[in-house]
Amino acid sequence: MGNHRAERAPQRRTSAAAPLNGKRRATTPPRRSVWRSVPSLPLVAGVAVLAISAGGAVTASGAGVTALTSSGSSLDAAGSIGTAAGQALSRRGVVVSRDGTRSSGEETDPELVALAEKQMAEREAKLAEIRKSAEKQAAKIKENKWLLPLDVYQITATFGQYGLWASYHTGLDFNGNTGDPIHAIANGTVTSTGYDGAYGNKTVVTLDDGTEIWYCHQTSIYVSVGERVYGSDVIGTVGATGNVTGSHLHLEVRPGGGGPVDPFNAFVEHGIVP
Numbered sequence: 393m394g395n396h397r398a399e400r401a402p403q404r405r406t407s408a409a410a411p412l413n414g415k416r417r418a419t420t421p422p423r424r425s426v427w428r429s430v431p432s433l434p435l436v437a438g439v440a441v442l443a444i445s446a447g448g449a450v451t452a453s454g455a456g457v458t459a460l461t462s463s464g465s466s467l468d469a470a471g472s473i474g475t476a477a478g479q480a481l482s483r484r485g486v487v488v489s490r491d492g493t494r495s496s497g498e499e500t501d502p503e504l505v506a507l508a509e510k511q512m513a514e515r516e517a518k519l520a521e522i523r524k525s526a527e528k529q530a531a532k533i534k535e536n537k538w539l540l541p542l543d544v545y546q547i548t549a550t551f552g553q554y555g556l557w558a559s560y561h562t563g564l565d566f567n568g569n570t571g572d573p574i575h576a577i578a579n580g581t582v583t584s585t586g587y588d589g590a591y592g593n594k595t596v597v598t599l600d601d602g603t604e605i606w607y608c609h610q611t612s613i614y615v616s617v618g619e620r621v622y623g624s625d626v627i628g629t630v631g632a633t634g635n636v637t638g639s640h641l642h643l644e645v646r647p648g649g650g651g652p653v654d655p656f657n658a659f660v661e662h663g664i665v666p
Contacts, residue, residue, distance in 0.1 A: 537578075537623070537662055537663050537664070538577045538578050538623070538658075538659055538662035538663065538664050539575060539576075539577050539578070539623045539624050539664065540575070540577070540659075540664060540666065541566060541574055541575050541576075541577055541607070541641055541643060542566045542568050542572060542573075542574065542575070542630070542641060543572070543573070543575075544568065544572070545566040545567055545568050545641075546566075546567040547564065547565065547566065547567070547666060548565045548566075548567040548640060549561050549563075549564070549565035550564060550565075550654075550656060551563060551564055551652070551653075551654040551655060551656060552654070562644055562652040563606070563608070563642045563643050563644040563645075563652065563655055564642075564643050564644075564654075564655035564656055564666065565640050565641070565642050565643075566640060566641040566643065566666075567638075567639075567640045568630040568639060568640055568641060569630060569639060570611055570629070570630055570631055570632060570639040571611060571629050571630065571631075572629060572630040573626045573628075573629060573630075574607055574610065574626065574627055574628045574629060574630060574641055575623075575624050575625065575626060575627070576597055576605075576621045576622065576623055576624065576625045576626075576627050577605060577623060577643075577659075578599050578600075578605070578623050578662070579599065579600055579620075579621070579622045579623055580597040580598050580599040580600060580605070580620075580621060581597065581598055581618065581619070581620055581621070582595065582596070582597055582598075582615045582616060582617050582618060582619045582620075582621060582627075583596050583597070583598045583604070583617060584596035584617065585613050585615065585616065585617055586613075587633070587634075588608075588634075589634065589635075590634050590635035591606070591608040591609065591634050591635075591642070592608060592609040592610065592631065592632075592633025592634025592635075592636065593608075593609065593610040593611065593612075593613055593628070593631060593633045593634070594606060594607065594608045594609075594610070595607045595610065595613055595615060595627055595628055597621060597627070598649070602647070602648045602649065603645060603646065603647045603648065603658075604644075604645075604646040604647075604648075604649050605643065605644070605645060605646075606642075606643065606644035606645075606646065607627065607628065607641060607643060608634065608641070608642040608643070608644070609630075609631055609632060609633050609634050609636050609639070609640060609641065609642050610628040610629060610630065610631045610633065610641075611628075611629045611630065611631025611632070611633065611639075612628050612629040612631070613627070613628045614626060614627055614628050614629075615627045615628070643655055645658045
């Protein structure tokens, strides 16, 4: 026989130890690497960035300077975690609140605000004036009260007087200056305009009840036949055309288009004392 050693089959080691004196030896638990329980550096850096971001947002809002400091202290105590967080923070840059990035151009200019308020006040005042005027005119139209034909005047001749006229005076004379505006005394429609002998330039307005009002000796006539006029509308100007001795308005009142009546009494009946 040669000196050949019998080859033994390789034996598989098991974690169980061979029994000693009939007792099983205690099993030693396998050693685990400490570094397996420590999170990976990218994960740590991500968590640190989130923590720093939260602390930076609080810091930018003016309420959390201590939050950022306490976060830094915790990370420094962790050694390499603090280093990774610092690097991540340096790469990320400074966190700034969105409010702090607004440009000054977005702020409202006090002068523009004041100007807008002034224009609004002027507009409201103008609208109030227009409303007041419209309400006044509407009231006049509703009541159809008569108005005086001239703003400034003197009565220089009354109805029925004798003197310079062929027979007697058929109207009421309102003394005025040439060019003074003549107002319609009530609502009506223009039925005649033009030159009429001794009456000079004359406008006839027929009121809604059929009464004709004659406005005579005018310098200018501002209305046309068929035009609708309302009390206080300017229909012409005072003049000295026709048979006159000076500038004035000769006004006649002719109910139903017939003969003249005393204008003074007609005014009083409609609530006006000339």
